[in-house]
Amino acid sequence: MPTALELLRWVLAKRAVVAPIPNATGPNGAASANPEAEAQEIGTEKTERQQYLSYFVLNILDHCNLRCRGCDHFSAIARKRFVSLEDITKDLARMSELFGEDVGRIGVMGGEPLLHPQLNQILMEARGRFPATAIQLVTNGILLMKQANAFWDVCRQEQIVIVMTKYPIDLDYGAISESAKAHNVAIEYREEIEAQEKRLYRIPLDISGGQDPGASFSECFHANNCALLMEGKMFTCTVAPNIRIFNQRFGTHLPLQDEDYLDIYRAKTKHEVLQFLRTPKPFCRYCNVSERSFGHPWERSKLDMGEWTA
Numbered sequence: 452m453p454t455a456l457e458l459l460r461w462v463l464a465k466r467a468v469v470a471p472i473p474n475a476t477g478p479n480g481a482a483s484a485n486p487e488a489e490a491q492e493i494g495t496e497k498t499e500r501q502q503y504l505s506y507f508v509l510n511i512l513d514h515c516n517l518r519c520r521g522c523d524h525f526s527a528i529a530r531k532r533f534v535s536l537e538d539i540t541k542d543l544a545r546m547s548e549l550f551g552e553d554v555g556r557i558g559v560m561g562g563e564p565l566l567h568p569q570l571n572q573i574l575m576e577a578r579g580r581f582p583a584t585a586i587q588l589v590t591n592g593i594l595l596m597k598q599a600n601a602f603w604d605v606c607r608q609e610q611i612v613i614v615m616t617k618y619p620i621d622l623d624y625g626a627i628s629e630s631a632k633a634h635n636v637a638i639e640y641r642e643e644i645e646a647q648e649k650r651l652y653r654i655p656l657d658i659s660g661g662q663d664p665g666a667s668f669s670e671c672f673h674a675n676n677c678a679l680l681m682e683g684k685m686f687t688c689t690v691a692p693n694i695r696i697f698n699q700r701f702g703t704h705l706p707l708q709d710e711d712y713l714d715i716y717r718a719k720t721k722h723e724v725l726q727f728l729r730t731p732k733p734f735c736r737y738c739n740v741s742e743r744s745f746g747h748p749w750e751r752s753k754l755d756m757g758e759w760t761a
């Protein structure tokens with residue numbers, strides 16, 4: 452018999468499916484062949500205020516050990532940078548104050564979350580603050596077989612679900628699945644798991660800032676669908692918060708404004724956060740949403756600016 456807490460978790464996880472997160476499948480760019488179509492199929496309204504927070508990304512670091520072309524967190528070109536355990540702990544406490552149990556799902560990611568040296572503590576903190584929320588560790592899996600028993604113990608005890616995409620790289624996915632099973636830890640592969648070729652999408656920036664922000668937002672599969680929390684700031688997508696990585700790498704100056712994020716310590720209620728998530732942001736003028744394309748073969752990044760602009 453499931454316990455009352457397990458039932459509540461199940462209900463909240465089901466509710467979270469209402470607003471699918473394209474990059475939760477990924478992580479990031481390699482997640483889905485066509486996340487835009489997925490979002491439309493589910494009928495997600497970009498400007499509709501959610502009744503509860505169906506999902507948010509807990510961004511715990513910038514960098515990654517895989518480097519996929521056009522990664523929509525810009526992790527392929529990121530320098531090594533971790534969000535501190537202290538900041539993460541504080542932010543989770545504040546989110547819990549604002550939302551209580553009203554969060555359907557949390558995706559712990561970056562970057563590659565297994566690179567964070569305090570990942571176990573982060574997962575325990577997340578579970579401690581959100582006992583009934585579905586918590587996913589979104590990883591490329593490269594480091595999974597090197598994890599100590601303590602990692603698997605935390606995943607099992609805190610009911611963390613490992614979410615992976617199969618990339619066409621030299622990785623023994625069968626062995627990973629067996630290891631997760633042996634440790635009694637849930638592991639999910641994304642829906643494209645059986646596909647022969649993994650697919651990428653391209654989400655070009657318009658570095659001139661010439662796009663209409665409202666139009667970009669209303670056509671964007673990230674918008675109000677992929678909230679991201681990092682260092683006290685809540686964003687409506689994964690692109691704007693990480694634009695500093697793009698700027699740093701290519702010497703550009705695409706600006707973030709105060710209106711592009713919400714300070715969760717200034718927000719007074721969860722409704723203020725949900726209202727923020729549903730409205731276009733100044734940064735949307737840098738996203739050339741009409742030129743987005745889907746279904747490209749997976750490949751490693753060549754660290755070329757054109758991967759994010761063309």
Ligand code: SF4
Pocket residue numbers: 477478479480481515516517518519522523524526527561562563591
């Ligand atoms: S570069 Fe890393 S974070 Fe980006 S899509 Fe690939 S695996 Fe994910």
Ligand code: SF4
Pocket residue numbers: 667668671672673674675687688689690691732734735736737738740
């Ligand atoms: S900045 Fe706006 S258009 Fe660009 S990804 Fe974020 S929500 Fe979408």
